[in-house]
Amino acid sequence: MTRSVSKGPYVDARLLKKIAGKRPEQSGPVKTWSRDSQISPEMVGFKFLVHNGKDFPEVFVSEDMVGHRLGEFSMTRKFIKHGGKMQKEIETKAKEGEIAAAQAAKATTAEAKK
Numbered sequence: 001m002t003r004s005v006s007k008g009p010y011v012d013a014r015l016l017k018k019i020a021g022k023r024p025e026q027s028g029p030v031k032t033w034s035r036d037s038q039i040s041p042e043m044v045g046f047k048f049l050v051h052n053g054k055d056f057p058e059v060f061v062s063e064d065m066v067g068h069r070l071g072e073f074s075m076t077r078k079f080i081k082h083g084g085k086m087q088k089e090i091e092t093k094a095k096e097g098e099i100a101a102a103q104a105a106k107a108t109t110a111e112a113k114k
Contacts, residue, residue, distance in 0.1 A: 009067070012037040019046055029058055035071030050074035 003010060012034040019030060024045030031049040044063055049056035052074045059073045081087065 009038040011040050031056060037070050039065045039068055039070060041066055052076045
């Protein structure tokens with residue numbers, strides 16, 4: 001749900017206070033639990049440690065992130081690949097394809113040297 005235009009974007013005042021007067025290159029990452037805070041242009045270049053419920057993954061803020069929320073870049077769920085017999089077969093076929101491609105590349109370079 002979006003915030004009304006008359007209220008303006010929500011940016012946690014404590015975050016702005018922590019980065020006020022600092023340069024991104026000289027300061028370390030800023031630790032925060034404020035996942036709902038929007039990224040403002042002043043935050044560009046800073047690193048934030050955003051809480052995801054268990055730990056604090058590092059989020060480097062770039063210009064493209066302005067207007068988004070900090071929590072969007074700190075995933076709360078960890079994907080573990082789908083397993084099973086079919087997945088193993090797919091992975092072995094992919095490995096065999098990579099090996100064949102590498103051998104073909106070696107053969108072409110060996111022929112080119114002669």
